[in-house]
Each structure stands twice: as C-alpha cells, then as structure tokens.
Amino acid sequence: xxxxxxxxxxxxxxxxxxxxxxxxxxxxxxxxxxxxxxxxxxxxxxxxxxxxxxxxxxxxxxxxxxxxxxxxxxxxxxxxxxxxxxxxxxxxxxxxxxxxxxxxxxxxxxxxxxxxxxxxxxxxxxxxxxxxxxxxxxxxxxxxxxxxxxxxxxxxxxxxxxxxxxxxxxxxxxxxxxxxxxxxxxxxxxxxxxxxxxxxxxxxxxxxxxxxxxxxxxxxxxxxxxxxxxxxxxxxxxxxxxxxxxxxxxxxxxxxxxxxxxxxxxxxxxxxxxxxxxxxxxxxxxx
Numbered sequence: 140x141x142x143x144x145x146x147x148x149x150x151x152x153x154x155x156x157x158x159x160x161x162x163x164x165x166x167x168x169x170x171x172x173x174x175x176x177x178x179x180x181x182x183x184x185x186x187x188x189x190x191x192x193x194x195x196x197x198x199x200x201x202x203x204x205x206x207x208x209x210x211x212x213x214x215x216x217x218x219x220x221x222x223x224x225x226x227x228x229x230x231x232x233x234x235x236x237x238x239x240x241x242x243x244x245x246x247x248x249x250x251x252x253x254x255x256x257x258x259x260x261x262x263x264x265x266x267x268x269x270x271x272x273x274x275x276x277x278x279x280x281x282x283x284x285x286x287x288x289x290x291x292x293x294x295x296x297x298x299x300x301x302x303x304x305x306x307x308x309x310x311x312x313x314x315x316x317x318x319x320x321x322x323x324x325x326x327x328x329x330x331x332x333x334x335x336x337x338x339x340x341x342x343x344x345x346x347x348x349x350x351x352x353x354x355x356x357x358x359x360x361x362x363x364x365x366x367x368x369x370x371x372x373x374x375x376x377x378x379x380x381x382x383x384x385x386x387x388x389x390x391x392x393x394x395x396x397x398x399x400x401x402x403x404x405x406x407x408x409x410x411x412x413x414x415x416x417x418x419x420x421x422x423x424x425x426x
Contacts, residue, residue, distance in 0.1 A: 156269035158312055158353040162319040162345030162364065163246055163279035167208035173350045173362050178212045180352070181241030181274040188216040189239040193255050194247030194280040198222070201245050227259035236261055241274040244281025250291055250306065252284040257309060265311070275311060282319045282345060284308045288337055290318050293329040298388045302332035312353060314406060318344045321367055334371040335388050341409060342369035349400075356407040360398050370394040370409055 159177045166172065178186050190205045192198040202218035209216040217235055219226075226232050236242060242265065244252060256262050269275055275285075283289050289308030294301075305316075316333045318326050321344030334342040345351065346364025360366045371377070376391040396411050398404060403412035 156272050157274050158269075158285060159243075159274065159276035159350050160282045160285050160312070160317060160345065160353065160358075161276065161278035161350040161362075162282060162321055162347050162366075164320070164323075164347030165278050165350070165362075166348050167204060171208060171212070173348065174208055175212060176350070176352060176361055177241060177243065177274065177276045178209065181213075181239075184212075184214055186213040186215075186240050187238055188213050188241045188243060189236050190216065190218045190243045190245060191221050191236075191256075191261075191281075192218060192245045192247075193221045193227075193252050194249060194284075195220075195245050196247065201247075205243070205245065221255065221261070224255055224259060227256050227261045229260075233260050233264060236264055237268075239273070241276065243275075244277035244284065246279030246281060249280035249283040249289055249308070252280060253289065253306060253308060256284075257307070262309060265309070269311060276350075279319045283317050285312045286310070286315050286317045286340075287313050288316050288333070288340060290316060290329070290333055293332065296325065296328045298328045298331035298335065298390070300332070300385050300388065302388075303329040303336075305333060305336065314339075315341045315343045318342070320347055322346045322364060327367065327369075330367070330369055331371075331390065331393070332388065334369050335377055335390060338371035338374060338377065341406070342371070343367070344369070357403055357405050357412070359403045360400050362400055365397050365399045366404075368396040368398065368404060368411070370396075372409065 157180050188209055192201050195201045198220040206218055221227050286308045287310045289306050291304040291306045293303035318330045330342040330344050344367040349362035349364035351358040373392050378389050
C-alpha cells in the first residue's frame with residue numbers, strides 16, 4: 140500500500156542533517172508537538188515527507204494514520220510500506236525517498252528495519268542525504284534502529300547478563316544505545332544490561348511522546364516525558380556474582396541523568412546542559 144497527500148512545494152535550503160528520535164506513542168491528533176518539530180526542521184509547509192512503514196506488519200492501518208497526522212503540516216507526504224528487500228532496492232521506491240526533505244520510520248519491530256532496510260539502496264541514500272541535510276525521524280522501533288548497537292528485546296526489570304538482546308542498527312547515531320517506551324514499561328534494567336556489555340556507549344531511554352532532537356554532538360529533549368541517560372563509563376565494578384557467569388549484574392558508580400523537555404545533552408562531553416548553563420552560554424555568546 141502507498142498513499143500521498145500533496146500540494147505544490149518550493150525548493151528548500153537544507154541545513155546539516157538532524158535526527159528526531161521518538162520514544163513511541165507520539166501525539167498524532169492533538170498539538171502534535173514532536174511531529175510539528177520534525178516537519179519544521181524538514182522545511183515546514185514546504186517539506187516533503189516520506190513515512191516508511193517497514194517495522195509494522197499492519198501498514199494498511201498505520202499508513203492512513205500518518206498521512207492524516209502530517210496532511211495539514213506539510214505540502215507533500217507519502218507512506219511507503221517497504222516490506223521486502225526488493226522494495227528497499229527498487230528504483231521507484233528510491234526515487235520517492237530521494238525527493239524527501241524528511242524521512243520518518245514508524246514503530247513495530249526494529250529487527251525488520253535492520254534486515255529489510257540495512258545495506259539497501261534506501262540505507263545508502265539515507266546516510267549520504269543525512270550528511271547533506273536530510274532530517275530523519277523514527278518512533279519506537281524507528282528510534283531503536285538509529286544507533287549502531289540496537290536493542291532487539293529482553294527483560295524489563297533486574298539488569299542481568301541475559302536481560303537484553305542486542306544487534307546492529309542502521310548507525311545514524313554513534314556512541315549510544317537507545318531504548319523506548321522507557322518509563323511506561325520500566326526498562327531501566329535492560330538499558331543497564333545493555334551498557335554493561337558496551338560501557339563505552341551511552342544508554343538513552345526515551346519516554347513515550349518524548350523525543351531527542353539531535354544536531355551535531357548535542358541533543359535537545361522535546362515532548363511531555365523525559366529522557367534518561369545512563370553512563371557506565373565511570374563504573375568502578377562490573378561483574379556477575381554468580382559462579383556460572385549468569386544472573387543479576389553488580390554495577391557501581393553508574394551515572395544517571397533524567398532530562399525533561401527543554402534540557403540538552405552534550406554527547407561529546409557526556410554531560411547534560413542545564414537550563415541555567417544554557418542561559419549563561421547565551422549571555423556569554425557561547426554555542
């Protein structure tokens with residue numbers, strides 16, 4: 140299935156690419172704060188949006204919902220199910236994606252995105268176009284796949300050696316592991332289990348109807364919830380007490396930051412940018 144809502148649109152001057160990474164459950168009928176931010180970054184009313192539904196197994200339900208959500212925000216929006224490798228490599232599909240100023244991935248199963256889109260002509264184009272100004276967004280599964288190391292599944296409670304399953308994502312954002320529906324599904328345990336395996340990467344848990352807007356080495360939080368950042372880089376003890384190497388993990392000196400809307404985080408320094416700090420930077424003429 141494919142759908143379109145469109146009007147005439149003008150050429151858009153592109154800034155360096157940005158990512159809008161949503162924890163799932165984004166508002167698609169009310170204020171649509173996150174979708175509005177995404178479309179504003181992609182060119183506002185002149186944006187050309189492509190929604191990719193690879194993650195979902197019910198594109199006939201998901202597609203119309205997104206077409207309706209974006210219809211009055213932008214001049215042109217397409218929904219592409221992209222349910223196979225053939226579609227991900229087809230010239231027809233690629234031509235629509237190449238015209239987009241913003242590409243948005245729906246929720247569902249992130250492993251479907253990695254296995255169907257990964258390495259395809261769409262994937263190659265996304266990486267090249269993102270470096271040239273394309274805005275890429277994704278919700279739930281579409282958020283998880285943004286990172287190099289992707290959470291595929293796992294338990295949602297006590298951090299343990301078998302508490303999370305990991306795989307390769309699409310590598311649009313390096314140095315982080317992303318989890319979604321974070322507060323709603325109590326996923327701190329599995330995010331801790333993920334960073335225990337890869338302590339050089341930051342764990343980023345995003346609540347529903349909440350997003351990271353990533354530009355360069357910094358992200359800003361938008362939406363109604365919060366973002367939890369778990370940093371295991373300074374951990375002083377990381378081991379499994381059980382003799383067989385399984386069971387709950389022992390982790391000491393883990394850093395944790397909880398950031399609601401309006402706060403930012405510097406991925407290069409691994410430190411939050413507090414509201415007062417940002418005001419001081421503005422007064423001093425800083426970045």
